[in-house]
Amino acid sequence: MLVYIIRRLVNVVAMLVVVAAVTFGIFFMVPKLTGSDPALLYVGKIADPAAIEGIRHKMGLDKSVIEQFWLFLKGLVLGRDYSTGVDVTHCSAPCFGYSFKTEREVFPVLLDRLGVTASLALGASIIWVLFGTMTGMISALKRGSLLDRFTMTTALAGVSLPIYFTGMLASAVFVYQLGVFPNDYVPFADDPVAWFQNLVLPWVTLAFLYAANYARLTRATLLEVLGEDYVRTARAKGLGEGTVIRKHAMRSTLTPILTVFGMDLGGLIGGAVLTESTFNFRGLGYEAVSSIAASDLPVIMGVTLFAGFFIILANLLVDILYAAVDPRVRLA
Numbered sequence: 218m219l220v221y222i223i224r225r226l227v228n229v230v231a232m233l234v235v236v237a238a239v240t241f242g243i244f245f246m247v248p249k250l251t252g253s254d255p256a257l258l259y260v261g262k263i264a265d266p267a268a269i270e271g272i273r274h275k276m277g278l279d280k281s282v283i284e285q286f287w288l289f290l291k292g293l294v295l296g297r298d299y300s301t302g303v304d305v306t307h308c309s310a311p312c313f314g315y316s317f318k319t320e321r322e323v324f325p326v327l328l329d330r331l332g333v334t335a336s337l338a339l340g341a342s343i344i345w346v347l348f349g350t351m352t353g354m355i356s357a358l359k360r361g362s363l364l365d366r367f368t369m370t371t372a373l374a375g376v377s378l379p380i381y382f383t384g385m386l387a388s389a390v391f392v393y394q395l396g397v398f399p400n401d402y403v404p405f406a407d408d409p410v411a412w413f414q415n416l417v418l419p420w421v422t423l424a425f426l427y428a429a430n431y432a433r434l435t436r437a438t439l440l441e442v443l444g445e446d447y448v449r450t451a452r453a454k455g456l457g458e459g460t461v462i463r464k465h466a467m468r469s470t471l472t473p474i475l476t477v478f479g480m481d482l483g484g485l486i487g488g489a490v491l492t493e494s495t496f497n498f499r500g501l502g503y504e505a506v507s508s509i510a511a512s513d514l515p516v517i518m519g520v521t522l523f524a525g526f527f528i529i530l531a532n533l534l535v536d537i538l539y540a541a542v543d544p545r546v547r548l549a
Contacts, residue, residue: 221540222537222540225533225536225537226533229529229530229533232529233526233529234290236522236525236526236529237289237290237293237522238286239525240518240521240522240525241285241286241289243521244514244517244518244521245278245285245289246282254269254273255273255276255278256269256270256272256273256276256278257269259272259276259317259514259515271301272317274301275299275300275301275304275306276299277299292308292310292311292312293310293311293312293313293522294310294311295310296308296309296310296311296312297312299315308322309322309324311324312324313327313515313518313519313522313523314515314516314518314519315515316513316515316516317515318511318513319513323515323516323518323519324519326504326516326519327501327504327519327520327523330499330500330501330503330504331486331500331501331523332404332405333402333493333498333499333500333501333503334485334486334487334489334493334498334500334501334502335486336402336405336412336416337416337419337420337423337485337489337492337493337498337500338482338485338486338489339482339486340416340420341419341420341421341423341424341427341485342424342427342478342481342482342485344420344421344424344428345423345424345425345426345427345428345431346428346431346474346478348424348428348432349427349428349429349430349431349432349434349435350431350432350435350474352368352372352428352432352435353431353432353433353434353435353436353439354435354436354439354462354467354470355368356368356369356432356435356436357435357436357439357440357443358439358462360440368432369432369433369436371429372428372429372430372432372433373429373433374429375425375426375428375429375430376426376429376430376433378426379491380422380423380426380491380492380495381491381494381495383422383425383426384419384422384491384492384495384496385495387418387421387422388400388418388495388496391418392418398414398415398417398418399411399414399415400415400496400497401415401497402415402416402498402499403415418496419492419496419498422492422495423485423489423492427481430477431474431477431478434473434474434477435470435474438469438470438473438474439466439467439470442466442469442470443466445469447465448461448465448466451465468542471542472539472542475535475538475539475542476535478535479528479531479532479534479535480528480531480532482531483524483527483528483529483530483531483532484524484528486501486524486527486531487501487520487523487524487525487527487528489501489502490502490503490505490506494506501520501523501524504516504520505517505520508520
């Protein structure tokens, strides 16, 4: 198991470098290939030539591509100084960029927003995994029944309805009309009870969308697994139906669910854009939208890196869970 985890950690480091390289290429090389000036993207469209030249030198955009990428990687690990020779701006490690429009480092801003996004994503993920897999399992075991049809119809509605529709509808009913839930984020450290109350509605709304996918996936996978030879053999040996489902069928069913869960959770922690915008939560997704509107390129780049890193780390967690669910994975 230890060797398996070490191999996965090495792969994670390699993937992080690849993500950094792709992000660097998108934000620094693609503008040049399309005839744009990266320095102009940092200072804005209304800028005099002296300001553009100054930011080009300060950002190191007048250096070679290799030097620029090295400074980019160095900043992520050790921090970076943006210098014109006279004026020096320091960006502490890990340096995800420095916004010269707002005069602030990007990483502290992302950390400040991360609490909102992580609270939303982690709470909703617990709900959608539990209810989605349980609903899918019950539906598969009661195939063709009225309960099966009802749950799959509900799942189809959950997949079809966009989050901004269900979120706004839920807010209109439960926040503004009935006054059951408040409509503002409160940090956990300030008031745990208020934190929970403010997140219940976003959790349920977001979980409804994802739980529908998990219910459909669980049902389809479990129905396929129940027809496998090893399941029939377990039943022929006289094992109880509960033991067959729990120890044999569900183990194989969990593998694709873990795969999807890693991608969904990593993507949401990278920024639940629609949900945060719907409920006016100032998380990473909200910050990304605001930065795009303000053309604040360093913040956009920082959110992109942050999201990529979280998706990779979520997949590392999924790989480790694979080994726990199916020991054959460690030997592959």
